[in-house]
Amino acid sequence: MSAQAIVFDLDGVLIDSEPVWEEVRRGYVADHGGEWPPGTQERLMGMSTAEWADHIATDLVAGVTADEVAYEVIDQMSQRYAGGPPVLPGAEDAVRRMARYRPLGLASSSPRALIDLVLGTLGVDGLFRATVSTEEVDSGKPAPDGYLAVAAQLEVPAPGCVAIEDSANGLRSAHAARMRVIAVPRPSHPPAPDALALAVHVAGGLDEITQELIEGLGPS
Incomplete structure (x- = not known):
């Protein structure tokens, strides 16, 4: 797929x-x-x-x-x-680039209030067709609940989704939902090796998240 x-x-x-x-x-x-x-x-x-x-x-x-x-x-x-969230380099560009390519979802462990605050501040809230906080599902990451809920809202089978994650629990969560996962690890909190091994690609930054990369992953 x-x-x-x-x-x-x-x-x-x-x-x-x-x-x-x-x-x-x-x-x-x-x-x-x-x-x-x-x-x-x-x-x-x-x-x-x-x-x-x-x-x-x-x-x-x-x-x-x-x-x-x-x-x-x-x-x-x-x-x-309140003074502006700590946006990572390339984040807004990556969201806008991917939104031109495929429908976007977001699965976050942040509470709904912070999700809406951050996406609104970035001016990209309208680009996401589905956003889910793990406070809105039964179990947080590493359980797959949040990712499965996003896929359901997008009306896309979970194996048809590609997830972008950084943490060990996030990688495990998306993989448990049967999504292909691209890891963008943070040096300050690197994921455990066994979790990183679940990724189909490990990116050095958000600039690598492109249509060409996604299509190069091949079908799930």
């Missing part, structure tokens, strides 16, 4: 937000007297809002609810994005 749609991740693909998420959540945990064990950020990447908030409330701090964690962290993230 040839590529019928392109599905982007948001955090780490279009915006360099993972360091911001880590700083905000790590700060929240510190402010509430908790500890931030090694590997926590990688563990949280891809989780839905409910999942990471519950993890923080249950395992990292005491005396707060998951709802309280989510509200405060997302509010801080919104404030950080």
Whole structure:
């Protein structure tokens, strides 16, 4: 099956937000007297809002609810994005280039409010035919739920979609949905080797995401 749609991740693909998420959540945990064990950020990447908030409330701090964690962290993230989200080089061009080629979807672990804020700020919200936050499905990444929901909204079989991902959990999620995955790893949070091996192509940057690359992948 040839590529019928392109599905982007948001955090780490279009915006360099993972360091911001880590700083905000790590700060929240510190402010509430908790500890931030090694590997926590990688563990949280891809989780839905409910999942990471519950993890923080249950395992990292005491005396707060998951709802309280989510509200405060997302509010801080919104404030950080107010001056403009940390857009990665080539992100807007990649979205516009791919939108001229195939229908676009987005499967993100960010909450809906931040997805809409970022895409609106970039001026590309109208280019996506379907956007899904993992808070809107049963399970976050690495489960395939978000990617399957996007494919359903696009009315495209999941194997007909090509996903653009950066994280280990994101790569596993798109692969579990039976999509072909192009990895654009972030040096600050490189994916695990076994997850990176699931990618059909590893790109050095968004400038590599072209029609020629997609068509060169061949059928799924």
